[in-house]
Amino acid sequence: MARHARYDRKVALEKAVGLFWEKGYHGSSMKQIEHALDMRPGSIYATFGSKDGLFSEALASYAERGGREMAAHLEQYDSIVDGLQDYLRTIAASCGPDTEAPSRACMIVKTLLESSNTHSELAAQANSILAAIEHALKAALEQAKGRGELLSTADCSRLARLIQAQIMALRAMAERGLTSEQLQALGDDMAAILDGYRTHH
Amino acid sequence: MARHARYDRKVALEKAVGLFWEKGYHGSSMKQIEHALDMRPGSIYATFGSKDGLFSEALASYAERGGREMAAHLEQYDSIVDGLQDYLRTIAASCGPDTEAPSRACMIVKTLLESSNTHSELAAQANSILAAIEHALKAALEQAKGRGELLSTADCSRLARLIQAQIMALRAMAERGLTSEQLQALGDDMAAILDGYRTHH
DNA sequence: GTGGTAGTTGAATGGTCGCTCAAAAAAAGG
DNA sequence: CCTTTTTTTGAGCGACCATTCAACTACCAC
Numbered sequence: 001m002a003r004h005a006r007y008d009r010k011v012a013l014e015k016a017v018g019l020f021w022e023k024g025y026h027g028s029s030m031k032q033i034e035h036a037l038d039m040r041p042g043s044i045y046a047t048f049g050s051k052d053g054l055f056s057e058a059l060a061s062y063a064e065r066g067g068r069e070m071a072a073h074l075e076q077y078d079s080i081v082d083g084l085q086d087y088l089r090t091i092a093a094s095c096g097p098d099t100e101a102p103s104r105a106c107m108i109v110k111t112l113l114e115s116s117n118t119h120s121e122l123a124a125q126a127n128s129i130l131a132a133i134e135h136a137l138k139a140a141l142e143q144a145k146g147r148g149e150l151l152s153t154a155d156c157s158r159l160a161r162l163i164q165a166q167i168m169a170l171r172a173m174a175e176r177g178l179t180s181e182q183l184q185a186l187g188d189d190m191a192a193i194l195d196g197y198r199t200h201h
Numbered sequence: 202m203a204r205h206a207r208y209d210r211k212v213a214l215e216k217a218v219g220l221f222w223e224k225g226y227h228g229s230s231m232k233q234i235e236h237a238l239d240m241r242p243g244s245i246y247a248t249f250g251s252k253d254g255l256f257s258e259a260l261a262s263y264a265e266r267g268g269r270e271m272a273a274h275l276e277q278y279d280s281i282v283d284g285l286q287d288y289l290r291t292i293a294a295s296c297g298p299d300t301e302a303p304s305r306a307c308m309i310v311k312t313l314l315e316s317s318n319t320h321s322e323l324a325a326q327a328n329s330i331l332a333a334i335e336h337a338l339k340a341a342l343e344q345a346k347g348r349g350e351l352l353s354t355a356d357c358s359r360l361a362r363l364i365q366a367q368i369m370a371l372r373a374m375a376e377r378g379l380t381s382e383q384l385q386a387l388g389d390d391m392a393a394i395l396d397g398y399r400t401h402h
Numbered sequence: 403g404t405g406g407t408a409g410t411t412g413a414a415t416g417g418t419c420g421c422t423c424a425a426a427a428a429a430a431g432g
Numbered sequence: 433c434c435t436t437t438t439t440t441t442g443a444g445c446g447a448c449c450a451t452t453c454a455a456c457t458a459c460c461a462c
Binding site: 166 | 224225228304311313315317359360363366379383386390393
Binding site for chain 1: 418
């Protein structure tokens with residue numbers, strides 16, 4: 001038949017995530033993208049259609065990875081609430097001043113704030129991802145409630161949004177460059193919020 | 202001597218805040234700025250030096266206004282903690298889906314996330330503003346502690362950061378376009394966090 | 403009125419933006 | 433080897449970017 005593709009789509013997307021997560025949509029030029037992916041414009045456009053298309057796929061890829069990591073984390077715990085509390089502490093620990101990740105803040109939140117009034121398609125995508133995460137949190141909380149971990153008065157929808165807000169804020173605060181002690185303390189304080197919704201306490 | 206300036210510096214800055222808050226730094230072109238300020242490039246550059254200079258002044262202006270509003274709000278309350286709790290609820294109420302403000306999210310946070318890896322000067326400015334707000338919150342909390350509103354075990358520095366995180370997250374969540382009921386409930390839940398640090402409870 | 407001065411104007415600048423496409427290169431079948 | 437098919441290449445596109453500056457305008461002092 002013909003020539004093989006020199007580039008692995010998934011590998012290229014990972015590199016795109018790295019750049020976009022770090023610099024945002026407007027902050028990443030095609031020149032920088034070409035360099036980050038080690039691809040020439042023609043190949044990028046043949047593969048991803050446009051800068052928007054590439055960003056959209058990169059964001060989806062980032063979200064999927066994040067979702068997998070969260071699910072994997074929660075599976076390690078017998079108590080769902082324990083798992084959620086430790087998830088917050090883990091984020092605090094991994095977003096410290098010497099992280100090797102492209103950015104400490106969440107790429108989904110960065111995208112939402114950057115594009116909400118300039119690029120409604122991207123904002124809608126970020127929104128639907130956040131809605132999906134919120135839904136997953138709610139489902140986990142309802143399971144916890146069914147197991148008797150949470151007070152019967154607890155509203156799982158509201159609590160899911162409260163927890164999501166903590167995650168968003170924790171990672172945004174990490175972008176401020178706090179010390180790892182300060183960030184860890186913040187993670188602890190956020191985890192402690194959940195104690196107020198637990199049974200036998 | 203000579204001709205009067207046709208433009209009021211403060212009025213022009215207000216308009217710049219409106220545009221930059223809505224679209225961000227990279228999302229606002231000089232064309233749009235010229236239109237928003239009703240000024241031609243020469244006048245803009247003569248007055249503010251550069252796009253960066255204008256943005257920087259706009260951000261400072263926004264922060265000063267926000268600081269004044271927060272201080273004015275807290276003065277209305279006898280109890281500082283009551284004031285802080287109601288401040289969160291007020292933000293939730295004023296960031297609803299039908300706000301007339303340029304954006305629901307905080308311009309300082311938007312700037313921090315947008316520029317942290319592309320424009321270190323702006324990020325540093327956003328950082329120092331957030332540090333000042335954190336410091337003001339800490340001072341208010343220490344005063345509250347002195348009045349016996351807070352548990353003696355409460356760490357005012359940590360609590361200040363926890364509250365600042367709530368404000369940041371509340372306004373970022375507002376950008377998701379939640380219903381006003383959902384947003385109000387989130388504000389209530391965040392305010393309730395402070396109950397855990399209060400005395401006689 | 404007139405001169406001097408500060409403020410405004412907008413065409414024009416060099417650069418970069420996202421993107422295209424004709425040509426070259428690389429693999430597979432014959 | 434040559435043909436066919438797919439991919440890569442990179443010069444080049446028009447548009448728009450932030451910015452400049454010489455000409456122009458409006459005001460005040462005299």
